[in-house]
Each structure stands twice: as structure tokens, then as C-alpha cells.
Amino acid sequence: MVAPFFCPALDNPSRGGYGQVMRQVVDQTTLAWGILATGRIAGSFARGVDRSLHGRLAAVGSRSPANAERFARDFPGLRVHASYEALLADPGVQAVYIATPHPQHVEWVVRAAAAGKHVLCEKPAGLTHAEMVIMAEAARAHSVLFMEAFMYRCHPQTTKIVEMVRQGLLGEIKLIQSAFGFNAPFDPGSRLWSNAMAGGGILDVGCYPVSMARLLAGAAVGAPFLDPVEVTGAGQLHPETGVDLVAAATLRFPTGLVAQVSASLGVEQDNTLRVYGTHGMLRVPAPYHPSCGIQPAHFFLHRQGREETISVVAQSALYELEADAFASAVAQGFREVPAMTVADSLGNMATLDRWRAAIGLVYEQEKPGQANTQAAATSRDK
Numbered sequence: 001m002v003a004p005f006f007c008p009a010l011d012n013p014s015r016g017g018y019g020q021v022m023r024q025v026v027d028q029t030t031l032a033w034g035i036l037a038t039g040r041i042a043g044s045f046a047r048g049v050d051r052s053l054h055g056r057l058a059a060v061g062s063r064s065p066a067n068a069e070r071f072a073r074d075f076p077g078l079r080v081h082a083s084y085e086a087l088l089a090d091p092g093v094q095a096v097y098i099a100t101p102h103p104q105h106v107e108w109v110v111r112a113a114a115a116g117k118h119v120l121c122e123k124p125a126g127l128t129h130a131e132m133v134i135m136a137e138a139a140r141a142h143s144v145l146f147m148e149a150f151m152y153r154c155h156p157q158t159t160k161i162v163e164m165v166r167q168g169l170l171g172e173i174k175l176i177q178s179a180f181g182f183n184a185p186f187d188p189g190s191r192l193w194s195n196a197m198a199g200g201g202i203l204d205v206g207c208y209p210v211s212m213a214r215l216l217a218g219a220a221v222g223a224p225f226l227d228p229v230e231v232t233g234a235g236q237l238h239p240e241t242g243v244d245l246v247a248a249a250t251l252r253f254p255t256g257l258v259a260q261v262s263a264s265l266g267v268e269q270d271n272t273l274r275v276y277g278t279h280g281m282l283r284v285p286a287p288y289h290p291s292c293g294i295q296p297a298h299f300f301l302h303r304q305g306r307e308e309t310i311s312v313v314a315q316s317a318l319y320e321l322e323a324d325a326f327a328s329a330v331a332q333g334f335r336e337v338p339a340m341t342v343a344d345s346l347g348n349m350a351t352l353d354r355w356r357a358a359i360g361l362v363y364e365q366e367k368p369g370q371a372n373t374q375a376a377a378t379s380r381d382k
């Protein structure tokens with residue numbers, strides 16, 4: 001039997017609220033995960049599943065048998081598949097975690113859904129809004145759960161920030177500022193800098209501030225999220241590979257709220273979130289990788305000339321929280337995870353499309369007739 005737990009994002013009164021979540025979850029067995037791809041983040045997520053309350057690692061699939069064997073050494077008992085196809089054909093796998101580079105997301109999400117597996121897809125959910133539409137449709141058609149892996153949405157710090165904005169503690173929210181950038185040295189072989197791998201800051205890290213701004217713009221008016229009515233931007237493309245090394249955007253929401261977001265590779269930013277309202281300001285030093293475990297996550301409320309520290313404790317690590325939110329939603333028969341819904345991903349990808357358009361960033365493969373547009377069309381027709 002699985003121990004009861006409570007995920008605030010799932011305490012959905014329309015589904016019966018806390019009591020119902022408890023009753024349903026205690027009756028479930030753990031969710032069996034298949035890990036598709038064996039790169040850096042796949043290892044982090046697999047460790048999260050391994051320690052989670054409601055998930056267990058069942059299998060891994062890789063394009064290379066050697067990679068799959070190497071990955072499995074850290075997780076005794078993991079079934080090893082020498083192809084992604086074999087992983088998807090494994091009847092012991094209920095949910096698949098897609099950890100390929102972004103251009104391969106759409107194909108493997110569609111194929112996982114067609115195989116009847118619930119899907120957690122790494123961010124960004126494909127390259128474009130059009131690819132996200134294809135993934136959403138595949139999940140709907142095969143009645144499986146889809147979530148884009150914005151793990152910070154499952155952390156109680158995010159829940160607390162949303163709550164404070166909803167309660168009006170800052171007055172009327174007027175401005176949101178959020179940056180995400182890190183200093184990766186230029187390496188044309190790395191997916192981060194490669195045009196073929198849809199590298200660049202907007203898709204790799206800019207997706208986080210955009211998702212946060214949309215979440216809080218929604219919270220300010222009691223909605224799950226809002227989409228901007230205007231997106232303007234500027235950026236600098238790498239002279240060799242043409243991906244964005246630094247980019248900024250201004251989002252204007254229908255409520256009048258303005259958000260400034262930025263993303264970069266090769267340039268470290270302060271990676272802080274600031275939310276400005278008519279009565280106060282929130283400063284969140286670690287909005288996307290908040291502390292977990294013994295060390296609480298801290299952020300700061302500035303009002304009437306005073307600074308108050310808000311501390312939030314997360315009992316589990318970030319990827320454990322994500323795996324458990326996902327498993328809990330599956331256990332309840334949901335087809336999406338309340339912390340990051342399909343509609344939210346669609347809106348996020350549409351905003352990223354507009355940001356990229358504003359700086360003239362079109363990847364070679366998304367130009368008409370190129371590989372990814374064809375792969376997306378093929379996947380859609382399957």
C-alpha cells in the first residue's frame with residue numbers, strides 16, 4: 001500500500017478536494033516509468049522517480065545498447081531496451097519520460113501516446129505551438145495523460161507565490177520581471193548551441209520565465225494562466241550557428257500587466273523573479289530550482305519599507321515532487337496534471353513562437369520541407 005500524501009496542486013475541489021485525493025491515492029499501486037533517452041536530465045529524473053512515493057523505475061530505452069546498459073548500472077533491476085521502440089512496446093511500462101533534445105519531442109510523444117503510455121515530456125514541449133497541438137491531439141486521441149515537465153510548478157514555493165498573488169497581498173500586480181541565463185562556453189557540438197538541436201536560450205531556459213509570467217498574470221485575476229496579447233523582443237543570434245545567445249521580451253497581458261523576461265547562454269543572469277504590485281513586491285531568488293529537503297526555500301516580501309522572509313519546506317526533491325504529482329493525477333484518472341495543463345503548454349509554446357519571431361530565429365529544420373516539419377506531419381498521420 002502506498003502512503004497517503006497531499007499535493008496542493010491537486011487539491012481540486014471540483015474533483016472532491018483533499019479527502020477524495022487521499023482516498024483515491026491510498027488505493028493505488030506505484031506508477032511504472034520508462035525513461036526514453038539517457039542524457040543528463042534523464043539521470044536526474046530517474047533518481048527522482050527512484051525516491052518518489054508513487055513511482056518506480058521499470059525500464060530505460062536508448063538509441064544505443066551501450067548507453068542503456070551504462071544508465072541501468074545506477075538503477076539495479078531496470079529493464080534495458082536497445083531502442084526507443086522496444087521501450088514503448090514494453091507492457092510493464094505505464095508512463096514514459098521523454099528526455100531527448102527538443103526536436104525529437106514531438107515524434108516520441110506521439111509514438112508513446114499511440115502505444116498507450118502516459119507521457120511526461122521535457123520542456124519545451126516541442127519546437128513550436130504547432131508541434132504542441134499535435135502532441136495534445138495524440139494524447140487526447142489515445143486517452144493518455146500529457147504533461148510538459150516544468151518541475152518548478154510542483155514545488156510548494158510556486159504554490160505559495162500563486163496563493164499570495166491571488167490573495168492580493170501585493171495589491172494589483174503591474175509588472176513581473178524574470179530572467180534565466182547561464183554561462184555555457186560556446187561548443188558547436190553541444191545541443192545548447194546547435195541549430196540542428198534547436199539550441200539557444202529562448203527554448204532552453206526562456207520557456208521558464210514565460211511560463212511563470214503567464215502563471216502569475218493568471219493568478220492576479222483568479223485564472224490558471226493568461227496569455228499575452230502582445231509580445232515584442234530583441235536578441236542576438238550566434239554568428240556561427242544562428243541560435244539565440246541572449247534574448248529579451250516584453251509581454252503585455254489583456255489586464256494591462258507587463259512582464260519582462262530574458263534568457264541567455266554564455267551570460268550568467270541573476271535568475272531572480274520579481275513581482276511588483278501596487279502594495280508591495282516579491283523577490284524570489286530561486287524561482288525555477290527552489291531548495292528542497294531540510295533547507296527551506298526562501299523568498300522575500302517587500303511592503304511598507306520592510307522586508308519579510310517567506311520560507312517554504314518541500315519534503316521531497318524537485319523531480320520526486322514532479323513524478324508524484326504526475327502519478328497522483330494518473331491515479332485519479334486525470335488526463336493532465338493541474339500544475340501544468342495541456343492548455344497552459346499550448347499557450348506557452350505560442351508565446352515562445354512569438355518571442356522567436358520577434359528576434360528572427362527560425363531553425364533550419366522548421367523551414368518548409370525540412371526534417372522536423374516532415375517528422376511532425378508523419379507523426380500526426382500515424
Ligand SMILES: NC(=O)c1ccc[n+]([C@@H]2O[C@H](COP(=O)([O-])OP(=O)(O)OC[C@H]3O[C@@H](n4cnc5c(N)ncnc54)[C@H](OP(=O)(O)O)[C@@H]3O)[C@@H](O)[C@H]2O)c1
Pocket residue numbers: 037038039040041042061062063064067068099100101102104122123124149150151191203204
Ligand atoms: N527540466 C529540467 O530541469 C531540464 C534540465 C535540462 C534539460 N532539460 C530538457 O531535457 C531535454 C534533454 O536535455 P539534456 O540536457 O538531458 O540533453 P543531453 O544530455 O544531450 O541528452 C539527450 C539524450 O537524448 C537522446 N537523443 C535522441 N536523439 C538525439 C540526437 N539526435 N542527438 C543527441 N541526443 C539524442 C540521447 O540519449 P540516447 O543516446 O540514450 O538515445 C541523449 O543522451 C531537453 O529538451 C532539455 O530542454 C530539462
